[in-house]
Amino acid sequence: MSANQTTAVRENWWARLSRSKYFIYVLISPLFLVLLAYVIYPFYQTFVQSVVGAEGATLENYQRFFGLTSTANLEALWTSVYISVISVITCAIVGVTMAFLMERYEFPGRKLLSVLILVPMALPPLVGVLSFTFLYGESGIIPRALQVLFDLEKVPFSLKGVMGVIVVHTFTMYTYFYLTAAAAIKGLDPSLEEAATSLGSGRIRIWLKVILPMLTPALIAASLLVFMISMASYTAPLMFGVERTMTMQIYLSRTNGSLDMAATQSTILSIVSISFLILMRWYQGRRNYQNQSKGISVHRTELRSQFAKYTSMFLSFIGVIILMLPIFVLVLISFSVDGEWTVQVIPTAYTLQHYIDLFTDERTWRPIWNSLQMSFVATAGNILFGVAAAYAMVRMKFKGKALLDILIMVPWALPGTVVAVNLIAAFSEPSVFSFNQVLIGTFWILPLAYFVRHLPLIFRSTSAALMQMDESIEEAARSLGANWWYTFRRVVVPMAFSGILAGTLLAMVQGIGEFVASILIYSTSTMPLSVAIFQKMYAFKFGTACAYGVLQIILIITVLFVSQKITDGKAGSAI
Numbered sequence: 001m002s003a004n005q006t007t008a009v010r011e012n013w014w015a016r017l018s019r020s021k022y023f024i025y026v027l028i029s030p031l032f033l034v035l036l037a038y039v040i041y042p043f044y045q046t047f048v049q050s051v052v053g054a055e056g057a058t059l060e061n062y063q064r065f066f067g068l069t070s071t072a073n074l075e076a077l078w079t080s081v082y083i084s085v086i087s088v089i090t091c092a093i094v095g096v097t098m099a100f101l102m103e104r105y106e107f108p109g110r111k112l113l114s115v116l117i118l119v120p121m122a123l124p125p126l127v128g129v130l131s132f133t134f135l136y137g138e139s140g141i142i143p144r145a146l147q148v149l150f151d152l153e154k155v156p157f158s159l160k161g162v163m164g165v166i167v168v169h170t171f172t173m174y175t176y177f178y179l180t181a182a183a184a185i186k187g188l189d190p191s192l193e194e195a196a197t198s199l200g201s202g203r204i205r206i207w208l209k210v211i212l213p214m215l216t217p218a219l220i221a222a223s224l225l226v227f228m229i230s231m232a233s234y235t236a237p238l239m240f241g242v243e244r245t246m247t248m249q250i251y252l253s254r255t256n257g258s259l260d261m262a263a264t265q266s267t268i269l270s271i272v273s274i275s276f277l278i279l280m281r282w283y284q285g286r287r288n289y290q291n292q293s294k295g296i297s298v299h300r301t302e303l304r305s306q307f308a309k310y311t312s313m314f315l316s317f318i319g320v321i322i323l324m325l326p327i328f329v330l331v332l333i334s335f336s337v338d339g340e341w342t343v344q345v346i347p348t349a350y351t352l353q354h355y356i357d358l359f360t361d362e363r364t365w366r367p368i369w370n371s372l373q374m375s376f377v378a379t380a381g382n383i384l385f386g387v388a389a390a391y392a393m394v395r396m397k398f399k400g401k402a403l404l405d406i407l408i409m410v411p412w413a414l415p416g417t418v419v420a421v422n423l424i425a426a427f428s429e430p431s432v433f434s435f436n437q438v439l440i441g442t443f444w445i446l447p448l449a450y451f452v453r454h455l456p457l458i459f460r461s462t463s464a465a466l467m468q469m470d471e472s473i474e475e476a477a478r479s480l481g482a483n484w485w486y487t488f489r490r491v492v493v494p495m496a497f498s499g500i501l502a503g504t505l506l507a508m509v510q511g512i513g514e515f516v517a518s519i520l521i522y523s524t525s526t527m528p529l530s531v532a533i534f535q536k537m538y539a540f541k542f543g544t545a546c547a548y549g550v551l552q553i554i555l556i557i558t559v560l561f562v563s564q565k566i567t568d569g570k571a572g573s574a575i
Contacts, residue, residue, distance in 0.1 A: 080230075223280060358547060395466065
């Protein structure tokens with residue numbers, strides 16, 4: 001048989017398979033297997049422990065949780081929900097506003113600003129919180145500077161408590177809304193706004209009745225991520241003294257040896273987050289958000305007025321500078337001599353030794369290389385399974401669709417400590433899912449944790465992009481003789497590329513900065529960057545720790561510039 005005949009046979013076999021009613025199960029079966037092995041089974045073990053308990057007393061832990069004798073758990077639950085809801089609102093206001101300005105208007109410096117806006121996502125949670133503490137805390141640079149400048153007895157303000165947590169969440173998480181909203185705004189059909197304008201609608205009415213409703217899939221995707229990250233937040237409440245949150249209660253329970261109560265708290269935390277997921281899915285399912293255009297997107301409006309041009313540029317720079325102040329402080333402290341900064345407004349002694357050690361000391365460089373490798377491996381798996389799952393959820397009908405959506409989001413609803421402990425319980429001994437190997441203590445346990453935790457990022461971002469695509473585009477390709485695989489590669493992926501790229505960036509950055517899960521399952525040879533930063537901070541070596549953070553920012557900026565070039569190239573080729 002010739003090579004051409006072999007190719008033809010393969011194409012015919014693939015065409016018959018893609019037309020089969022069972023083809024969807026070929027796509028989703030690997031994903032279900034992964035979720036069964038690394039999400040469902042470990043979570044089931046945690047649930048059983050919460051219900052049965054060590055002494056076999058069914059539901060006793062839940063009675064203690066909701067009991068009247070101690071309200072600590074209920075207070076923690078309320079505080080976590082309150083912080084999460086407010087964080088979603090503030091992140092949406094900042095992120096969507098930034099996305100609209102950057103995608104709708106063209107002005108000098110816009111491309112540079114569009115990259116700098118994403119810089120906060122480069123900060124690991126621990127370093128991000130500490131940078132805010134250095135800047136706005138009771139002994140921070142700005143409160144101390146104002147105290148010295150105006151000769152006050154005490155600092156005029158400081159970030160602390162719930163307000164401090166919300167501010168840090170807004171700074172570190174608004175990028176979720178910015179990325180998803182920017183991708184959605186690029187795909188909006190301009191004819192909808194033109195029709196509304198021709199019917200007499202003003203700008204505000206068009207924004208409220210046309211633009212925002214069409215952004216609903218992107219906003220819901222970002223809302224889910226921000227809500228679940230906030231519910232699982234650990235570092236910010238720890239640093240700002242908010243003791244009554246669910247993650248803090250789980251940590252205290254595990255530290256005190258009350259593993260049954262920790263399992264109960266983890267289960268309840270998961271139920272709350274999954275309930276929010278179901279609520280958002282119900283709201284999203286009330287309407288159809290697909291564009292009817294054939295790939296035509298809105299163009300940016302160039303500001304003609306000199307006053308408007310320079311005013312918008314000035315305000316944008318001011319906004320970005322305010323958002324980047326914690327990073328500037330991080331850079332400043334990275335040059336400070338460890339142990340020299342005490343009661344002064346800013347450090348008084350500086351050195352380049354921290355940066356020299358990053359590239360000359362093998363022990364200092366090793367955590368950076370570990371994080372890059374492990375995050376890359378995990379993100380590659382996330383792209384493969386996340387894009388396939390998103391396509392199956394949006395474009396195909398099959399039994400168990402709602403269950404699959406919930407199962408993918410469950411890892412994001414769990415605190416990193418719970419995910420890590422579940423993996424420890426599942427893979428401390430050989431099993432069929434670990435190919436009869438013990439994964440704990442090996443290189444692969446950390447990428448596995450990152451993969452499970454960050455799968456929802458690419459899944460949600462891709463889903464939002466696919467929901468805005470008109471299915472008739474794929475139907476037209478198939479009517480011209482293209483098979484499913486060719487249509488997927490040459491039509492679906494290019495049109496959803498911005499959403500896939502947004503999720504990939506988020507997953508890659510989150511993997512590099514993952515701390516809460518990493519601290520429990522790393523080994524000496526696989527220490528990631530986040531744990532190295534924590535150890536330096538714990539040893540009061542702020543300069544060395546911040547130098548790590550600055551290097552991470554440089555890596556992320558490089559990734560963002562490259563992705564910007566890729567996106568522009570794709571857009572140009574599509575035209």
